[in-house]
Amino acid sequence: MRNRRRRSRAVVALATAALLCGGALTACDAQGGNSGAPGGESAHGKPSPKPTPAWDTSPRSLAAVGDSITRGFDACSVLSDCPEASWATGTDSEVDSLATRLLGKTRAASHSWNHAKTGARMEDLDGQIQAAAAERPELVTVMTGANDACRSSAAAMTPVGEFRADFEQALRTLRRELPKAQVYVASVPDLKRLWSQGRTNPLGKQVWKLGICSSMLADPDDLNSAATERRDSVQDRVVAYNKVLEDVCAKDRRCRYDGGAVFDYRFDGDQLSHWDWFHPSKNGQSRLAEIAYRQVTSRKPMA
Template sequence: CPDVSWATGASTQVDSLAVRLLGRAKAAERSWNYAVSGARMADLSGQMAQAAARRPGLVTVMVGANDACRDSTAAMTSVSAFRSGFEDALSVLRKQAPKAQVYVASVPNLKRLWSAGRTNPLGKQVWKLGVCPSMLADADALDAAATERRDTVQERVEAYNSVLKEVCAKDQHCRYDGGAVYDYRFGTDQVSHWDWFHPSVNGQARLAEIAYRKVRSVT
């Protein structure tokens, strides 16, 4: 729901990054949201093109969870494709907005999502509908194959975060969150109780806090 987005939402329950930086009135006039549920790194260049057309002062990026959340580990986006996709997306932005600041959030800890959510019977039922099968399928299985599957996803997420850090470091106007989102020790209060995957309103507020702290910090 755009109204509770950590980046641009107007909800007073979240106090989005845009609201914290611009104030509520200006945020409503001067912020745009091109996020799409289910988007992967391959979609980021198109979203960057939309954002760049607005000549933004700041662009926020949170991408990668859907690249790891596939029907199987074999279907996950490769690290090389993830890297080239991010490089291409930044290149698209720079052609139209060469000096725009970019805030890049790390990919959340999907294994923590499994660990927290598996304690809730409703959450596990929702996951059976096909929510992030590579990590969340057969949530109660603790056999070697299930453990290896989850570890493979976790390793891929960590590799994605390394890519985000490395590529962002080459752009003087790009700021990676240093792994703050990945390291955040969220619980079930920060997870939507509709799909048990996306952040809840509380979770969106925590993401906004992290983003604001990182954007305003002096490097």
């Protein structure tokens, strides 16, 4: 009798299991429970979908924020913006902007926007990003920080802590408005190299007297210890700003810093505006577009 009862209980257990698994085959496997199929495949033999990569190498719209460089200042005429020559969103074929390279000429005309402003500093970035977010771009380019170092004097430069706080706030705004937008952050250019290149041109030095980046460019031929120390302090501040850009961007999986590519680029006379010998010429704007395109279309960040 005991053996019969044991067999009866076993039959009932098997029947119950068959009913449960028969109604939901995907919930049971040879190992029991809800464990997945071997090799990352579903019970139907199809591979599990791959996660969407954090960085899309072919965004379909672009908004640019930043300062005079992104506005194409002095690329076409003296002391004036020339947005058509902008490295980010320009339409000039000589520049071949990032927007044109990514989107094509026709789409770039309707799906790229330039919210940069000549004279802007990092504290202005939050407002620019708010304006850019209204366009719902898939990629936002950021190039700012030069004006934080280019002040009336070295003492007037933006403190590094404030620079960091302003950049963090701008990225928080971006993430609130556009959680999935990608961000390309260009490093601040090597201002000391721009001084060393431009100081050989008499016309450029006359324009510098109008107040362009006085902290670096004032008294360009003065090589005494005080002037050298002043320029070195500006250079050190630019390096510190770039470290902030790198550190803050690294905390956002959809943010890509250029690894110092713009800072490291060896700009020469051909890449400098012949109106002020400081801002990029059309040739220089094209080099910036080229650097950005390589960074944005690379599957992994470039060193």
